[in-house]
Amino acid sequence: MLTKGEARHLEKMAWVIRRNIIEMISGGKVGHLGGSCSVAEILSVLYFHRMKGLDGNNPKNPERDRIIFSKGHAVLAQYAALVELGYFPREEMKKLKTLGGLLQGHPDMKTPGIEAVTGSLGQGLSVASGMALGLRLDGSKSKVFAVLGDGELAEGQIWEAVMSSADYKLGNLCAFVDKNSVQATGATKDIFPIEDIPGRFRSFGWNVIEIDGHDVCQVEDAIEKADETKDRPTVIIALTVKGKGFPFAEGKAAYHNAGISEDEYKEALAIVGGKLKEYEDA
Amino acid sequence: MHKESLRKAYGDTLVELGKIDERVVALEADLGKSTMSNLFGAEFPSRYFQMGIAEQNMISTAAGLALVGKRPFASTFAVFASGRPYDQIRSSVAIANLPVVICGSSAGLSDYGDGKTHQSVDDIAIMRVLPHMTVLSPCDAVETRKMMHAVLKHDGPVYIRINRNDLPVLTKEEGEYRIGEMSLMRDGKDAVCFATGVMVSKALEAAEMLEKEGVSLRVVNVSSIKPIDVEALRKYSSDVKAIVTAEEHSVIGGLGSAVLEALAPYGVKLGMVGMEDTYGRSAENYDVLMEYYHLTKEEIASRVKTMLEA
Numbered sequence: 001m002l003t004k005g006e007a008r009h010l011e012k013m014a015w016v017i018r019r020n021i022i023e024m025i026s027g028g029k030v031g032h033l034g035g036s037c038s039v040a041e042i043l044s045v046l047y048f049h050r051m052k053g054l055d056g057n058n059p060k061n062p063e064r065d066r067i068i069f070s071k072g073h074a075v076l077a078q079y080a081a082l083v084e085l086g087y088f089p090r091e092e093m094k095k096l097k098t099l100g101g102l103l104q105g106h107p108d109m110k111t112p113g114i115e116a117v118t119g120s121l122g123q124g125l126s127v128a129s130g131m132a133l134g135l136r137l138d139g140s141k142s143k144v145f146a147v148l149g150d151g152e153l154a155e156g157q158i159w160e161a162v163m164s165s166a167d168y169k170l171g172n173l174c175a176f177v178d179k180n181s182v183q184a185t186g187a188t189k190d191i192f193p194i195e196d197i198p199g200r201f202r203s204f205g206w207n208v209i210e211i212d213g214h215d216v217c218q219v220e221d222a223i224e225k226a227d228e229t230k231d232r233p234t235v236i237i238a239l240t241v242k243g244k245g246f247p248f249a250e251g252k253a254a255y256h257n258a259g260i261s262e263d264e265y266k267e268a269l270a271i272v273g274g275k276l277k278e279y280e281d282a
Numbered sequence: 283m284h285k286e287s288l289r290k291a292y293g294d295t296l297v298e299l300g301k302i303d304e305r306v307v308a309l310e311a312d313l314g315k316s317t318m319s320n321l322f323g324a325e326f327p328s329r330y331f332q333m334g335i336a337e338q339n340m341i342s343t344a345a346g347l348a349l350v351g352k353r354p355f356a357s358t359f360a361v362f363a364s365g366r367p368y369d370q371i372r373s374s375v376a377i378a379n380l381p382v383v384i385c386g387s388s389a390g391l392s393d394y395g396d397g398k399t400h401q402s403v404d405d406i407a408i409m410r411v412l413p414h415m416t417v418l419s420p421c422d423a424v425e426t427r428k429m430m431h432a433v434l435k436h437d438g439p440v441y442i443r444i445n446r447n448d449l450p451v452l453t454k455e456e457g458e459y460r461i462g463e464m465s466l467m468r469d470g471k472d473a474v475c476f477a478t479g480v481m482v483s484k485a486l487e488a489a490e491m492l493e494k495e496g497v498s499l500r501v502v503n504v505s506s507i508k509p510i511d512v513e514a515l516r517k518y519s520s521d522v523k524a525i526v527t528a529e530e531h532s533v534i535g536g537l538g539s540a541v542l543e544a545l546a547p548y549g550v551k552l553g554m555v556g557m558e559d560t561y562g563r564s565a566e567n568y569d570v571l572m573e574y575y576h577l578t579k580e581e582i583a584s585r586v587k588t589m590l591e592a
Contacts (some may be wrong), residue, residue, distance in 0.1 A: 006520055034529055062351075066350075068346075109376075109378050115349060115374055116345065116346070116371070116374070116378065117374060117377045117378040118371040118374075119373065120369055120372075122338075123338075123342045123369075123373055123374050123523060125337070126342030126343045126344075126345075126346065126370075126374070127342050127343070127345050127346040127349065127374055128342075128346060129339075129343055129346060130342065130343035130344060130345060130346020130347040130348075130349070130350075130354075131346040131349055131350045132346070133331065133343065133346070134307070134346065134347040134349075134350035134351065134352045135350050137307070137328065137329065137352070138350070138351075140350075151536035151572070156338075157336075157338045157342070157370070160334075160336040160338060161339050161342070161343070163334070163337055164333055164334070164336065164343065165334070167334075168331075178508055238346045
């Protein structure tokens with residue numbers, strides 16, 4: 001459980017993540033704003049509180065916990081957190097998706113702190129599962145986290161990995177489903193509805209926890225419950241809002257992967273600035 | 283000629299590698315009795331991951347194992363090891379340049395009875411096009427064993443193509459296998475045949491046939507299709523009058539294409555023996571199927587003569 005002070009700090013860091021995302025896609029760039037903002041609180045808790053062994057000066061520390069973004073298009077949120085942990089210089093943010101830059105459009109292992117190549121949807125849970133198998137074989141205490149999109153659950157390979165992770169009783173694997181209910185071209189319920197996500201995971205033998213994905217206390221409590229479950233993997237189904245934090249983008253498929261106008265940029269900066277000031281004043 | 287099983291050599295050597303290197307793990311998609319990865323499973327049950335009939339998950343899981351320092355060998359039939367999980371190989375494994383070894387077993391037409399869905403005549407092409415990927419195709423059991431030791435030392439993804447049937451032992455136990463090298467199996471001065479896999483033995487038989495007709499054929503075993511040794515290709519082809527390739531694979535994108543791509547800047551002409559833009563089919567035995575698709579010593583010999591006359 002988080003103390004009040006910890007919770008406030010992690011809420012603030014979620015807004016720092018959002019600020020960095022906005023900065024990266026300013027100046028006419030296109031980026032996956034929606035799905036990056038929906039995972040801000042989840043990543044804030046993981047990167048700034050929960051994951052062990054993270055070290056910007058030693059990204060390959062063998063004792064570290066791992067995180068795999070199966071929904072690789074939301075990598076902006078990862079960059080936004082990694083830069084705060086010193087994995088690469090802030091100047092790289094401006095060079096996002098440029099020939100001379102370090103930060104690719106989707107996760108690439110040349111970027112310090114990125115653990116796997118993802119972006120072609122449906123593969124990250126399998127990769128995370130393989131890592132969890134290997135770490136367990138070594139007697140490692142490291143945990144593997146995976147972040148999946150709800151639209152991504154249409155990929156058949158996800159369910160192959162759901163089955164094998166349960167078969168191999170991977171208690172060291174914890175997946176998040178960022179259930180923002182909107183995918184690239186519309187609402188998930190209209191594009192390809194996947195009913196009863198908790199029931200589906202439960203029927204495959206997973207420990208299932210449902211939370212409000214924008215509540216840092218619920219995120220932390222869910223991870224603690226996952227830690228207590230040693231005999232099977234845990235999925236934390238996090239109800240979120242796509243584009244969370246920015247009214248012009250919230251819940252809109254149009255901001256799945258889009259540029260923002262100068263006015264929207266100013267509005268976003270004002271919102272973030274206001275939020276960060278609130279936390280600093282408190 | 284003494285024949286030996288390449289897949290038995292694969293399974294046996296996998297066990298050997300498991301003994302000398304505890305990072306070695308194996309994954310299988312329910313065909314371990316055929317690929318013989320089950321030998322590893324019997325010896326190292328905790329390091330053997332039966333992934334069920336789910337090849338895509340198997341490949342990405344292998345990537346995850348490699349990411350935490352393991353040396354995964356993922357085996358299944360060549361069609362299901364290459365085409366089925368192509369994007370998993372591309373994205374999870376090859377872009378990341380991970381040391382995952384993918385064993386495409388029962389390759390080519392060697393699973394003669396099962397027909398076109400189970401016969402891989404395109405796996406070299408689709409593996410070869412991937413940057414970072416190494417593509418190996420041993421001609422016999424001895425070469426398979428040596429190759430396995432070499433891939434363990436290789437720091438990147440490897441695809442190994444294994445024939446289902448016992449094949450003549452052509453190579454020697456001595457010496458190490460080096461990825462990227464090709465080997466001279468028989469020298470000759472009129473023409474050269476660059477062959478791979480089962481076609482190496484057919485090329486050697488073709489050379490015997492041609493010798494009686496006064497044609498001297500050099501035979502080179504190109505078991506490392508990617509990387510391919512361009513200097514060696516030039517060395518073996520520059521002093522002869524005709525070049526032929528032979529593979530149990532489509533002529534589109536396979537060994538013939540690789541040789542042609544490498545030698546095209548030098549203006550060479552090439553005859554290709556292989557599958558002509560077609561799928562396989564069921565047959566009562568391997569030999570009649572190879573004859574049906576003209577993957578024979580006679581075809582090689584005839585192509586050599588055609589190229590010499592051209």
